[in-house]
Amino acid sequence: MTSATPTSSTNLRRTIRPIGAAALHGIVFVDNKLIAIDPVKGHLLQIDPTNDNTTIINPHATFEFVDVTGISWWENTLWLARENTVYFCQLNDFKLQEFVTLPYPANGIAVWASTVYVTCQKTGYILIFDRETKRQITQFYAPGVGVENITVRDEELWVCDTTEQSVYCLERATGDIKFSVLTPFASPTGIAFYAHQGGETLYVAYADEEAYIRDNPNADPSHELTYRDRTFVHPLYYYYNSNEHYALSNGYLLEMIYAEEIAPLEDVHALKQVEWRIALPAETDRQKVKHVEPIGLPFTEEVVEGQRVAVFKFDSLQPSERHIFGWRALIEVRGIKYRLTPRDVEDLPNLSTEFQSRYLVDDDELAMDQLIVRRAAKEAIGTETNLLRKAYKIRNYVYDELSYGIKPHIDTPDVVLDRGIGSCGEYVGVLLALLRLNGIACRTIGRYKCPPYAEQRGVPLQPDFNHVWLEFYVPGLDKWLPMESNPDDVVENGPYPSRFFMGLAWYHIEIGKGISFETITSKGLPLEEISLGDIAINHIRFTIFEELPPL
Template sequence: MFSQRTIRPLSAAALCGIAFIEDTLIAIDTPKGHLLQIDPISDNTKILNSHQVREFRDVTGLAVWSDTLWVTRDNSVYLCNLNSLGLEHFATLPYPADGVAVWESTVYVSCQKLGCILIFDRDTRKEITRFYAPGVGVENLVVSEETLWVSDTIEQTVYCIDRATGEVQFSVLTPFACPTGIALHKNGETGEETLFVAYASEEPYIRDNPNADPNYELTYRDRTFIHPLYYHYDPDKRCALSNGYLIEMSYAEEISPLEEVYLQDVEWRIALPSETDRQKVKHIEPIGLPFTEEEKDGQRVAVFKLDTLTPGERHIFGWKALLEVRGIKYRITPKDVEDIPEELPFQGRYLVDDDDLAMDTTIVRRAARDAVASETNLLRKMYNIRNYVYDELSYGIKPYIDTPDIVLERGVGSCGEYVGVLLALCRLNDIPCRTVGRYKCPPLGEHKDVPLQPDFNHVWLEFYIPNFGWLPMESNPDDIGDRGPYPTRFFMGLCWYHIEIGKGITFESLSSKGTRLTKEDVAIGDLAINHIQFTILEELPPF
């Protein structure tokens, strides 16, 4: 069985279109023009077009129906017999043709520049109709029975589309970035279908160069592979779960003050991982010192107690958690939220300025009005606010977080500052929202049993829709261009490497003799060094 392994064909640089012929996988290595036959069990690879490499160079889409191979190259769609591989012109688009899929006499072709999926009749070679493309990136296609599956490079998403109407049924986040091809394998014995997705990108690595001094240098290399995509769609919750991993996460503080302090009756609180639809907490244990556990607003918090903290005293304390985490993507449309109640919950908390959000300043209030204009639908308002913030801000790392008024005036913000602006604009528009974080596991699913350390902490937010509950939204990762169009992969979605800790509460706090200390009293960052480590233990089995 190969439905649970990563396929890594030797010598491939960038795989795009892929397809199955029974249990044999064929794929196009786009920059080389190699049409590859791949054994998905052994990764053994053979070039099928040894004498037609030039004709297949820059092919992006690939499909097989019966004994006919279909490909896209530049603006055109071609077909050929699998045995002869002599390309015959089928149709030409005004812009580059990206992906192709065939079902009987119907041919589907995706085109990013047109923003459409075009449907042709194979016999007449005429366009029948077209659908709007569901994402903003380059898309590849595969079709089965009544379903058209669409992978999108920028959206990091696979869409399930009704092939008769073009309506998106649900979407699934892929476990890796930059999906470039998609294929469907049908088990001949059980009839079970499994999606496989090709990925192609570059990865940085440290090269040992004997001719340089120093001999280690940073460079890049091609990274391409094929991996099964697992998913489970829950129509009641309107969400789809996808590939996940069993992860061990450790968070520990090492007392190492910049200036020695003396504190009595110390209580050091650190939020614990949350239990959610996509994240299951299997086990938690203390590191260094024992802790008691308390609950705050439905979130678990570890409480470490010290009778005194004296000058020269040193401790390491924290927690280690075993987590099952998966990707999640919600499919909720503006039409679904037309009849929500006017009186929203959480009026007293998630609609007020409780975290230096500068909601009473002129620039923030004006931004809140401009962002939604005359829109009244809650989901469209949320979408407009996100796009407005992405238009106004560019991403930049800073050692501290400024208030939203300063951030809007400056036009540059960190992830925490993006969240602050989003919170302020949402709450001023009567959309309940809260902060979530605190870390992301380095997204290296193939690096199992290797300690991984994130470079930065991270925060995002959740907004509340009555009848649906709290929905996630990333702070800045989807702000990838200038003035859009912006992807929506993390709008109501999170990938497996997001670790949800302390929803809507402070991640870490310190108190002495029953009084909570502010950063003006004693800043936690001046008192201790945090140590965060992830270990990916295994990929979770299919659903």
């Protein structure tokens, strides 16, 4: 078991926001100061991590540092990667000396003793050179599919990947992945450890753009949507549980409110003996429910297939009657990434009869008897027999076949496959059908994601859409593993990131594993002729209170 050991000082757990920076990429710590490169401006910055005080330390050599994306520090020498070439120089003169030139762009660099590590997205490898001879010694597979930066700590390589939204811990001798964690923010671009009295803190740099509303006095109306650079450095906390095959990362204490407002689109007949059920947040490896209370009206609790459900009861609901009711939950959420390899799932026992009857059947209009769906299930896996590889190939097959698009209703998988466009719910339907036809037990999960703005504390946040994903089951290990529906389908024909294959970010809220999120019954029977959207408006609100301390 491995974990980060942050200092007790609050100053060393703060977000570092350098002054005047457009985009930070490579970062290192030298003598308690953060050294960072801004490749847009060519500024090599020295930043005080306690107060953001920022100094340009190459004021007469900024042109030479434009497009530098990776830096490293070893024995009073600065190493840097710019375009296809790796250079080194001294901080007192900034005269760049060429170390090696690659056929493709060098993205990140780390130096440890006599070894130089260079990441190169174009080749898909971490290239390893001897510092004295400048010859390439070997190479390791890059752990992700995006642009990567790198640092070294003792016998480990630590790699961040912009597209994967992940940090990987690799064995320095072999390049094997020990574990990985999801970062709390998108687009990580630099990584470094900061050694201090309290231990070590891992910092990650981020660089992207954010949308904002600009007040333009020359326009009418004056408010317009535009974008601005956003870059900062934030501590990354992690906890690796090797026995349970997962790693946790930064978490947040947040409040979620889900409420229904009865407001029929048109008059409906009176409903008698109504029971309105709304699933409650689940307890999982990454999500802890601290408190739940009712909103508007009281509820009783039921447990359905191991999931907590709030039950609101009405003797009758008249056409003119109006109510607001729901629940408020205080939840601790963290990022999680499971680490299983195909070798871990060899020689698995057969699914139990109970699981076969519950999780291998067409119980939700999955069109598993349709030829187009059965053909897709066969094409997706080919001759593969390993459960993990089958699940991964099915996910990639669905990403190859579908493009994302929002629709007002959910079509069955046969229609979706024929059309080639699907919403998140339709992605899930196709994935469920193909997994189940290939003997992999699976179920739906999700419903909402907190807007991923971790820095906006104490401000009510409202999601734009609901969301759904799924879990697949590994017998023998008795584990349900998450698989996102569509968010990893980010590029045409791949390679696709795997950040949310066996992983969830902190902003995923797990509700109703394998059960309906919300149902209504009248006199004990489901209301089939009336949809929820015809009689009620839902209100969803999140409030982020604080970042959780490291485990």
